[in-house]
Each structure stands twice: as C-alpha cells, then as structure tokens.
Amino acid sequence: MNLLLDYAIFLEVFFIALTNGSSARFDKITRPSCGPTRLSPGWVDKSKLSCAARCKARHPTVCRSFMYNKTTKLCTPGGDINSAYPSPSTVEGDLYYQGFKVVSSVQATVNVAFFYGTYSYADSETNCECLNSHLFVMDTWNKWSLLDDIVRPRSYTWIGLDDRTVEGKFVWANTSRFIDPILKQLIFQAGQPYSGNSDAQDCVAVTDILLQLDDIECGKRMSHICERPTYQ
Numbered sequence: 001m002n003l004l005l006d007y008a009i010f011l012e013v014f015f016i017a018l019t020n021g022s023s024a025r026f027d028k029i030t031r032p033s034c035g036p037t038r039l040s041p042g043w044v045d046k047s048k049l050s051c052a053a054r055c056k057a058r059h060p061t062v063c064r065s066f067m068y069n070k071t072t073k074l075c076t077p078g079g080d081i082n083s084a085y086p087s088p089s090t091v092e093g094d095l096y097y098q099g100f101k102v103v104s105s106v107q108a109t110v111n112v113a114f115f116y117g118t119y120s121y122a123d124s125e126t127n128c129e130c131l132n133s134h135l136f137v138m139d140t141w142n143k144w145s146l147l148d149d150i151v152r153p154r155s156y157t158w159i160g161l162d163d164r165t166v167e168g169k170f171v172w173a174n175t176s177r178f179i180d181p182i183l184k185q186l187i188f189q190a191g192q193p194y195s196g197n198s199d200a201q202d203c204v205a206v207t208d209i210l211l212q213l214d215d216i217e218c219g220k221r222m223s224h225i226c227e228r229p230t231y232q
C-alpha cells in the first residue's frame with residue numbers, strides 16, 4: 001500500500017520535472033517578508049517532495065509555492081507570492097517557491113525569476129523583497145549576455161538600476177556601486193540615458209527589441225527580473 005503510494009508520488013514528481021523543464025524547481029525562501037495566496041486548507045504529507053507533487057496535482061495551473069512544517073508535516077499549497085499576503089506562520093513552516101531558475105553561460109551564472117506583467121519600479125522592488133531577493137543587478141557584460149534567455153517573452157522589463165538619488169548617477173540595486181562608464185555606453189540605447197531638464201526618467205529597463213537599456217519613468221508598469229544569490 002505504502003509502496004504503491006510512493007511509486008505514484010515518484011511518478012508525479014517525475015512528471016512535474018518533465019513538464020516544467022529541468023531547471024524549474026522549488027527553492028526554500030529564507031526570511032520571506034510576504035507569503036503566497038493559500039490555495040486550500042493544508043494536509044499532512046510525509047515529505048516536502050510529495051507536498052510539492054500534491055500541490056501541483058490538486059492545483060495544476062496555480063500552484064507556485066507551498067509551505068511545509070518538518071515537525072508536524074503540515075503541507076499548505078500556495079499560489080503566487082504577493083505583498084498583500086502574510087508570510088508563513090510558525091504552524092505553516094518553511095516557504096518553498098517555484099520561479100527562480102539558474103541561467104548560465106561559460107562566463108556567468110545567475111539565479112533569477114522573470115515576472116511578466118504590470119509592475120511599477122517600486123512594486124517590482126517590493127515583489128523581489130517578498131522573496132528575499134532584489135532587482136537584477138546586470139553589472140557585467142557577461143550577465144548582460146544572458147538576458148535573451150531570461151526575458152521571455154521579450155517585453156519592457158525593470159532591472160535594478162536607477163538614478164533616483166542623484167540625477168545622472170546610476171546605482172545598482174542592493175549595492176551602492178555606480179555603473180561602469182564603459183558598460184554604460186555598451187548597454188544603453190543610443191542617446192540614452194536621457195539627461196534633459198526632465199528628472200522623471202530615473203529607473204532603468206531593458207527594452208523589448210534589442211534588449212538594450214533605457215531610462216524610463218519609475219511609475220510605468222512592465223515586467224521585472226528578481227535575482228538571488230546562486231547556491232544549492
């Protein structure tokens with residue numbers, strides 16, 4: 001009986017691995033500042049792997065996360081993570097989120113999640129913070145060259161670069177480092193960043209055609225990329 005169940009779970013997990021592509025996995029998010037939508041009441045499940053599998057099986061289109069308490073084995077299925085929802089309670093346990101993927105080339109490896117949609121720059125920052133991450137810091141040519149694999153579908157996309165503090169001084173998110181002047185020439189669109197008498201264009205986005213950068217009004221709504229350290 002137990003063996004059969006194990007086998008069924010194994011198949012489910014295997015199927016999930018196949019359908020989501022090998023690099024999409026659930027990551028444990030340490031110290032999340034928000035939580036997921038709770039999709040239904042939780043249940044007792046023997047492992048976090050089978051919790052993940054059942055979340056996918058019971059909520060196929062919306063399961064994006066789950067919470068698992070190692071001690072009580074409570075498994076709570078979750079959807080997208082949003083600052084409107086509370087972070088996991090002690091009873092719910094640890095948060096696992098499926099969205100980050102490792103993208104790499106010979107020169108660079110990043111751990112990123114692409115959020116397609118309508119977020120202002122501030123909303124994007126909040127969303128990344130929810131997941132204990134920050135907007136993508138594309139501070140080397142090698143990281144820039146990975147963009148084509150991250151921004152899918154191609155769309156205007158916020159990265160973590162802005163000159164909100166001092167006009168014309170672009171700072172990378174999550175650091176206090178300014179952009180390298182040579183890199184700036186290479187990755188901004190011709191004639192950008194705009195430094196006329198309008199101060200409004202303070203946040204930087206990847207454009208949808210050549211994946212080059214442009215500075216845009218921070219309130220505009222578009223996609224964004226969050227980045228976490230690579231590990232595991």
Ligand SMILES: *[C@@H]1O[C@H](CO)[C@@H](O)[C@H](O)[C@H]1NC(C)=O
Pocket residue numbers: 068069070071072090091092093094
């Ligand atoms: C699981 O729940 C117990 C009892 O509610 C709690 O004491 C414990 O901290 C929780 N464990 C985790 C890993 O969150």
Ligand SMILES: CC(=O)N[C@H]1CO[C@H](CO)[C@@H](O)[C@@H]1O
Pocket residue numbers: 132133134174175227228229
């Ligand atoms: C300097 C700094 O703010 N570092 C933070 C960058 O973002 C990570 C989360 O991805 C934090 O853990 C660091 O403390």
